[in-house]
Amino acid sequence: MSAACAATETNEPDAGLVGALVSETLARLTLFAETGETTTIDLGGLPMSNRHRAALDDFLGRGEVSASIDVIGRTEVWETQFSGVWRVRHFGDGAIATDLIEIAACPKILCADRRDARLAARGMAEALELNPGIVETPHET
Amino acid sequence: MKPDDTLAGEMQRRGVSRRAFLKYGSYIASLMALPPSAVEALAEGLAAARRQSVIWLSFQECTGCTESLTRSYSPTLENLIFDFISLDYHETLMAVSGEAAEEARRAAMAANKGKYIVVVDGSVPMKDGGVYATIGGKTNHQILEDTVKDAFAVVAVGTCAAFGGLPKANPNPTGAVAISTLVAGKPMINISGCPPIPEAMTGALAYILSFGKLPELDHLSRPKAFFGETIHDRCYRRPYYERGEFANAFDDAGARQGHCLFKVGCKGPVTYNSCATTKWNGGVSFPIQSGHGCLGCSEPEFWDQGGFYRPLSTPLGAMGPALAGAALAGAALGVGAALSARSHQKHYLASLDKEKEKE
Amino acid sequence: MELLAFARGPALTFSLAIFVLGVVWRLVGVLALPPWHDYSPPREGAPPNWLAAIRAVFRKMIPHKTFLKDGMFTTINGYVFHFGLAIVVFLFVPHIVLIQSLFGVSWPGLPNGVITGVGGLTAASLLGALAYRLTSPVLKLISRPNDYISWLLTFLPVATGLAATAHVGLRYETMLALHILSVCAFLIWFPFGKLMHAFLFVLSRGATGIRFGHRGAQL
Ligand code: SF4
Ligand code: SF4
Numbered sequence: 001m002s003a004a005c006a007a008t009e010t011n012e013p014d015a016g017l018v019g020a021l022v023s024e025t026l027a028r029l030t031l032f033a034e035t036g037e038t039t040t041i042d043l044g045g046l047p048m049s050n051r052h053r054a055a056l057d058d059f060l061g062r063g064e065v066s067a068s069i070d071v072i073g074r075t076e077v078w079e080t081q082f083s084g085v086w087r088v089r090h091f092g093d094g095a096i097a098t099d100l101i102e103i104a105a106c107p108k109i110l111c112a113d114r115r116d117a118r119l120a121a122r123g124m125a126e127a128l129e130l131n132p133g134i135v136e137t138p139h140e141t
Numbered sequence: 142m143k144p145d146d147t148l149a150g151e152m153q154r155r156g157v158s159r160r161a162f163l164k165y166g167s168y169i170a171s172l173m174a175l176p177p178s179a180v181e182a183l184a185e186g187l188a189a190a191r192r193q194s195v196i197w198l199s200f201q202e203c204t205g206c207t208e209s210l211t212r213s214y215s216p217t218l219e220n221l222i223f224d225f226i227s228l229d230y231h232e233t234l235m236a237v238s239g240e241a242a243e244e245a246r247r248a249a250m251a252a253n254k255g256k257y258i259v260v261v262d263g264s265v266p267m268k269d270g271g272v273y274a275t276i277g278g279k280t281n282h283q284i285l286e287d288t289v290k291d292a293f294a295v296v297a298v299g300t301c302a303a304f305g306g307l308p309k310a311n312p313n314p315t316g317a318v319a320i321s322t323l324v325a326g327k328p329m330i331n332i333s334g335c336p337p338i339p340e341a342m343t344g345a346l347a348y349i350l351s352f353g354k355l356p357e358l359d360h361l362s363r364p365k366a367f368f369g370e371t372i373h374d375r376c377y378r379r380p381y382y383e384r385g386e387f388a389n390a391f392d393d394a395g396a397r398q399g400h401c402l403f404k405v406g407c408k409g410p411v412t413y414n415s416c417a418t419t420k421w422n423g424g425v426s427f428p429i430q431s432g433h434g435c436l437g438c439s440e441p442e443f444w445d446q447g448g449f450y451r452p453l454s455t456p457l458g459a460m461g462p463a464l465a466g467a468a469l470a471g472a473a474l475g476v477g478a479a480l481s482a483r484s485h486q487k488h489y490l491a492s493l494d495k496e497k498e499k500e
Numbered sequence: 501m502e503l504l505a506f507a508r509g510p511a512l513t514f515s516l517a518i519f520v521l522g523v524v525w526r527l528v529g530v531l532a533l534p535p536w537h538d539y540s541p542p543r544e545g546a547p548p549n550w551l552a553a554i555r556a557v558f559r560k561m562i563p564h565k566t567f568l569k570d571g572m573f574t575t576i577n578g579y580v581f582h583f584g585l586a587i588v589v590f591l592f593v594p595h596i597v598l599i600q601s602l603f604g605v606s607w608p609g610l611p612n613g614v615i616t617g618v619g620g621l622t623a624a625s626l627l628g629a630l631a632y633r634l635t636s637p638v639l640k641l642i643s644r645p646n647d648y649i650s651w652l653l654t655f656l657p658v659a660t661g662l663a664a665t666a667h668v669g670l671r672y673e674t675m676l677a678l679h680i681l682s683v684c685a686f687l688i689w690f691p692f693g694k695l696m697h698a699f700l701f702v703l704s705r706g707a708t709g710i711r712f713g714h715r716g717a718q719l
Contacts, residue, residue, distance in 0.1 A: 371672065382612070383611060383612045383613065384611045384612075385593050385610060385611045385612065387593065403593070403594070403597070404593075404597055410672065410676075411504060411673040411676065441502065442502065442505060445505065446505060447508070447509075451601075452594070452598075452601070454594035454597050455598050455601035456509070456512045456513060456516075456601065456602075457505060457508045457509035457512075458509060458513060460512075460513060460516060460601075463513050463516070463517045464516060464520050464602070466517070467516075467518070467519075467520040467521040467524070468520050468521070468524050470521050470525075471522065471523065471524030471525040471528065472524050472525075472528050474521070474525040474528075474529070475525045475526065475527065475528025475529035475530075475531075475532060476528055476529075476532055478525070478528075478532075479528065479529050479530075479531075479532030479533050479534075480532075482529075482533055482534070483534050486534055
């Protein structure tokens, strides 16, 4: 979603947008279940009002997982009641900046990147070197 | 070990993971309506890019464009672009001034020869040798030529730079011209608007950074992602237009009910910009949503379209005198024709009488 | 936008001025002709001139029964595109806005969907009229460039107007400019070609009616 998901309510007529979105999601979810192909539906650029968004999220509901990511602003991720269907919502300057439906085992943004991991490993090794006794500490009596 | 000078490296040093690039990639892809599959390419491209040197030149302008692009409250997604570029010269934003500033510009040009991007706001006056706008004794035209020579690309920001804008409006006293007329041969993007939508500029720059090339442009060199559709195409008041429900004045019942603003001068049908979808001030609203018609600010010569409140389907100038004159002239011609017919008839009848007399 | 500015500016001003000049010229020229006198006494029971004139104007709206069957297509088709044109020209809101800006009068318009439908029908009907003109042995013989030019300059505004609203062909602002320019051509041609019948048909039918009525002939 562009900065577009405006907060202001406009009384546009409902063009069956939510229904169409849900059918699209169902088709992609079926595909994912069969072939493992992941997809993302970008709600940006769609003429969605807050009412549309609420109706969509009401239908999709909430599942087992929800997470909040703190990277250049807030990001909310939750699994919907339909396993494999995720909602990813990036916030910018207070407003929603990007709003996605992701159909995958796990949304990409939740996964750690191996290149970050490589750096982290180095950092961890350094930390360990600085404080070699730390691992044993809890076991000492 | 040589420090990693990619953007990813810089972010890592600040303790920010690559998720930032993924998030930014989603944001830009969404802004530019790129397919979701482009997100990773964008993220990877950006992460691997180096800080982009940008030299910002301001000519005949009002600084509204800089205002539009830099107004932001906190370091967030929308202005992350300023972490990805190195703004090596910008008169309004840089701390130094005078010769030190010019020196910074020259140093950046030398260090990034062939790789820096020149952003320009404002038009260039060409009349009388360009004397109407000079900086440090040099005309805008000289500075532009000098700076653009070794640039990788030129981005004209705002309608003044893109199309001449207000300075070029009739009667154009300074002989102002658009930047595109002066930088032949360089890759060039116009981000028009008065002011331009900040996201359009951010998106275009991020695209160049990730992919190393310009995004797809329209016939006026504007990124299609932001200027591919008219305001009218995406206007939420469109159903009213189609049903024929219009506001006749800004304070009538139609206006209060949010009817279409065509009759009060909306230029949305011929204006290509993304106000209706990207909106303004972080997505809060856009002019039509606030009850005012589109002025057509992202189009060439929008100041000279006969007035902001004159409906699109009406003539540009005052027609009264021309039509009255034409009617008078027509009446005179008609009377003349009839008189000549009458005198013709009289002569004919007289000649008949004469013939009768002869007999 | 430059082409559009040219169309809305100089082109429209010039063509409207020519239109007004030409129409006033021809109407004044006809109306100020010496009055027609028939010195013969009118037939017994002949209607007064004004009545004969008005009757003729309306009676001629349906062909004489002798020609009714043969002229069925031209009559119905003629009505279709004449009414179609009137609806599209005078009931499309942007057109009303133009007329209001020129003459200060306005009236309610129709929804765009209706206008587009009527416009499509009008275009088809105009094409039918052309096809008939090109295939009818008699009509073919008596058709002159004047007829074809008048047809073309009527068809072009309809076609470009439809193309602009349907977003086909060139970009909208270019199509819109071409639409206005085609109307300009129509306006310039109007007073000097057969299109002038839009004004003159009343006068010519009236004059015929008076002559016929005077002699007691039925129209
Ligand atoms: S308000 Fe303007 S852009 Fe919106 S539908 Fe009306 S004419 Fe089009
Ligand atoms: S609505 Fe029209 S005039 Fe207003 S900012 Fe957008 S493009 Fe410019």
